[in-house]
């Protein structure tokens with residue numbers, strides 16, 4: 001039985017014979033296959049909204065994405081952030097985080113991998129060549145965890161090989177997984193950063209269903225770092241509950257003690273935020289959830305965030321803990337307003 005515990009694989013007819021599809025099927029044998037025309041039209045039935053999501057996460061779709069394989073990512077007006085490019089290598093993932101914005105983003109929740117790797121690499125190369133003079137940043141992990149299916153697809157090997165030829169550009173692989181075997185077998189390049197989202201175990205237990213534990217993520221990050229890679233630490237979303245500070249403080253002490261901070265490129269902090277359409281799905285899936293029990297306010301980009309004084313205070317407390325443990329690491333904020341950045345300028349750098 002594969003670690004994914006899949007019950008069904010959907011395969012687009014157009015990519016049924018592609019080399020990556022064959023590679024995936026050689027690893028996932030004995031699973032019911034349904035051939036389809038278009039991954040966007042997959043329909044998974046269930047008695048309740050939660051049932052549909054849970055059943056969808058037991059499937060995998062293998063598809064070929066037509067166009068839009070590399071997209072420019074800009075923060076909306078009023079939110080601070082650099083322009084980056086994200087690589088569209090898949091949709092959704094097999095984990096089931098309660099706060100995942102993808103729950104209200106796609107037509108279905110089936111984890112989908114795009115196997116037209118040559119086209120993905122060509123689109124990346126086009127951007128790299130067009131922007132050769134600039135130090136541009138790409139990331140994978142926007143619409144699907146960057147490493148979630150890497151043992152099946154091997155995409156990281158191709159990406160790392162490509163980016164090693166373009167040292168001016170940087171690639172960030174964003175993940176919560178332990179699927180690191182390919183990384184360990186490659187020669188790392190200095191312009192690759194593998195970043196993990198870390199959450200206290202109590203948050204993982206309550207809100208990051210099916211995802212690896214804190215200890216598993218940290219062990220994976222330590223191994224990848226020992227293999228020579230740069231690491232990033234993302235605390236995003238930071239979820240505030242009564243005893244949040246003690247849990248985040250204990251986690252940061254553990255991370256900073258066990259990781260070699262010299263190759264930690266950044267620690268980024270982002271408070272939990274949501275669009276109204278996401279809160280509807282969260283409540284429908286679990287009417288008893290405590291995720292939305294706090295003082296949230298609508299912000300300039302339409303997302304609801306913790307009331308500004310509350311989140312500034314939280315960022316300051318976390319930033320102070322980090323600074324007491326390490327004076328040099330870069331701390332930044334994720335998807336925050338200029339006012340919040342300004343309140344934090346003594347701690348950020």
Ligand code: SF4
Nearest residue numbers: 093095096097100145
């Ligand atoms: S790991 Fe990321 S993509 Fe996967 S369910 Fe969680 S938030 Fe969504």
